[in-house]
Amino acid sequence: MIVELDVPITVDDGTVLRADVFRPVADGQYPVLLSYGPYAKDLHFEDGYPDAWRMMCEQHPDVPAGSTNKYQAWEVADPEKWVSQDYVCIRVDSRGAGQSPGVIESFSPREVKDAYDCIEWAGVQPWSSGKVAMSGISYYAVMQWRVAALQPPHLAAIVVWEGMYDLYREAACHGGIRSTFVSGWYPNQVSTVQHGLGDRARKGRLKGRSVAGDETFTDERLAANKVDFDQELVRRPYDDDFFADRRADLSKVTVPLLSGANWGGHGLHLRGNVEAYLGAASENKWLELHGLEHWVHYYTDYGRELQLQFLDHFLKGKDNGWDERPPVLMNVRHPDETFVFREEHEWPLARTEWTELYLDASDLTLRSDPPTTDAHVTYQAMKEGVSFTTVLSEATEITGPASASLRISSETEDADLFLVLQVFDPLGKEVAFTGAVQTHTPVAHGWLRASHRSLDAERSLPWRPFHPHDKSEPLVPGQEYDVEVEIWPTSIVIPPGFTLALTVQGHDYEPPGHVPDTKAQWASMRGVGPFKHNDPHDRPEEIFGGTVTLHTGGENAPRVLLPVIPESKES
Template sequence: MSKVIETEAGLMLVEWDVPIEMDDGMVLRGDVFRPMSDEPCPVLLSYGPYGKGLPFQEGYETAWERLVSQHPEVADGSSNRFQSWEVADPERWVPHGYACVRVDSRGAGRSPGQIDHFSPREIRDLYMCIEWAGTTLWSNGKVGLSGISYYAAVQWQVAALRPPHLAAICPWEGFNDMYREATHHGGILSTFTRGWARMQVQTVQYGNGRGLMSAINGLSVTGDEVLDAKSLRGNRIDFGAAHLEHAFDDEYYAERRPDLARIEVPVLSAGNWGGAGLHLRGNIEGFLDSGSSQKWLEIHGLEHWTEYYTDYGRALQQEFFDHFLKGEDNGWDQRPPVMLKVRQVDGSFDQRTAEAWPLPGTAWTDLFLNAASGALVEDAGAAGSVSYDELGDGVTFYLPESDEAVEVIGPLSLKLFVSSTTDDADLFAVLRIIGPDGEEITFPGALDPHSPPAQGWLRASHRELDPERSLPYRPYHPHQRRQPLEPGEVYEVDIEIWPTCIVLPPGYRMALTIQGHDYEYGGAPAQLSNLAVELRGSGPLLHDDPIDRPVYDKGNPAPAAKITVHTGGDTPSRLLVPFLRG
């Protein structure tokens, strides 16, 4: 079914529900938006499970309202009829000579089959969609991948398979190491994926018969077939249960982890400073480890969907794709490889570029934890210790105020000497900012409006390091086995704290909190319509599963641990900080 649609920028040809046959005979469905011209054009393609016919405004109402109220340019110049969650608005791209292709992934929206997120079958499907799009009569043979989060994560995977017609990728805030960046932070299970699948995928699963109809074409968002509850369950892998079952970094994650070194196409990797737990590490690691000789890293702030749609984000994407999909000599290849929006304490950002990551000129500084004074100092000092209850407030160490501005940009790592009254300890490290009035300063995060500037996690029984992959500022844990603690014995552990960026004016100071649970903001919680939990500082990225962490099982509570942090002397616990001087 096709239709010519008039937009503010001119005519656009739309083809709904185009069949795309896979190598096993399954037929997926895609929508194609393209110029009214016989001249072949480049393709921007997205492939994912959110229902290509579900309007952004309907499926993600509060996110849309926040986006357009705070960034009105997003709504200007487009009818917004074709806006969908985390993918490009064709009214913005077709007038510039692009075809936009949106494909419902297998089992979702109007594509039948079984949902198995990020599986080899799903990535093979995406490979075939790329090759289909690159060989149509209206395509110039160059396909670029665009989209946020899920639509970004699959880009890393499929690019490593090297589809012949894939010409460039722009993974916007998407992980590539599912275990470390989405399901198990430091070996601790995140319950996010369970709620995400229920709220955002099952609601648009093929055949669920919810009655969602596209106002544009009159088609059911979830296909014309209505399946019963048993059939629906059989047509999806239980994502949350799979992650609970696979507690270590085993073959399940290995087959979903791309070989980044195989990526050859140009890469624009865009991360989010506020994306601890989902939307940052993968973009940085992907930039560093991808095999492409043409790659750029951009990091911004605000909600994880915002800058993709703003004038800033669209201009950046268009310049990148114009260069690699259209062959325009627009100066993109002269850009520095690292582009940052540097975060200020008032919530604003300054633009900065660099030639490498971590930034050249970084003054790596060890700040030692002092149990007696509660300070972060540059001298390890005498031996001491401080204890806290696992579900209590933890312990906090403060960096003294500075008379000069202080910049912290880059990854951090925390070496702790700890003991526990039980055979394990879940360690949560939170970097915090304290204002001159003693009040904590939080920042808009990717998913929570009140986030700390950085977080890190480690289950002490997962403390084993991979010496070949570990770096001083980024310890790497293989997560292959459990090494229980002997109660009362002191163990050395290294915690990866995800990268951060903050400029502290005089009078502001940094603090480090070590505790046994997720960070919580002290003010009122927030809510998004597409999330099942209140947002209390860590968004939906929580670590409170009663099986993975029995202390949360109210029916059979496990004894909470008392954890002791040992400092100074022979146990010099310390935080490695990336200061920038001058």
């Protein structure tokens, strides 16, 4: 293939961004796969994320097979595998990152407009067919919802692989509770490849030079060229205009799209792939759901061939049967972490049997009928919570979104509710899974700060309550309140004799006996991975460290709503 490094792309304000272009040797016009993001196009996947690369190659040998892997980079396509299929691959270093100068302002409208201009540049090059698709994982996926909403004329499709849509609800504040993820992500993954680090940054393999520009800036200049994204979030406890500006107008997303979600993507890249898929105005849209680590299936033969069939159809006009595929492509999860692929026609599934299980504080059970007597149970918020359980008498598939209706009281003016949906085998061992970026994750998570309990009635659904998060309504200590908690989508087939549990507590989930491994880059991420809620300024002990009481029984009895899937007549 022809490899062109540091190709200049001039955007509308005169800034010159730098891109690597990989294209077929034969003359012709080819469709383009383009990615735009801050992780430095010159940084090899293995150099930046050695544990992730090693584990992926060991566990999925089809990933490195058929490629020299010389051009592998974090969360973007391997050009060797795509150029050989007659595509052009373009990687653009976003403004202020890698080889592109400017000010880094993560997820800003400025970045979205830059990506728009890059698409339009790619669409008119002599080697381009005029059809451009955006592709990539995480940051490279998040951008796509908003760029697509601007409707660049040459954008023909998007492949959004594990990319959030709602920055507030899916990254900054889960249920109104601040997540400290960005506090670690920004300095470790973005600032380390800021343009101008020069000699202080890693060296790339292709040219043996800094992945972050040839010039070495002073600390003062580097600081001036970077908007402190973490502090921007800290200053905003509510869903305000800042977050609205960083959400796509989904009514304007009309291009064909493939949205790849991860069942284990709690805390960042699960909810958004589903919500944006549902909200997008595209006539041609597909939702794919899978498991395992965040980056794996973008690169495996399974994921790559799925993307190829989709892109061949919409960028090359191939009559390959893609348009006949049902719009929901899911890998249904089982306790031994095997997955059964199944195609469905809608989300949530039309045949879902919405099943209410009622909480009973008198014996800590989940029951099919409301309790006949009132009861309550109290827990210390910063210590162990309370689990409500039921033993299933028959195999039960739970696939889809869920929610919980609780009645609580607190001895303080607020309470953070952490809900964990869990499964245990007959010996009491938790059935856990490899998450997107953690090695031990439960079936599902949900969060809510009680003072953010107000609902948007028009946007709420029984299985997905919607909280506007625009104000705080403190609790009166000791007074009872009804609250609705969203539980992110999940999939699990539970064998008979296994126990289903709903745990309510006041802190992040941790697996039993968890001992953090501080040496490994990725294996140390267990439980909730980097998506913790432990900012002492957001959760002062005097407000969130008291006791919380769960009340059960009575009118509108507290319950969890689960998407139980009966066996398909076609199976």
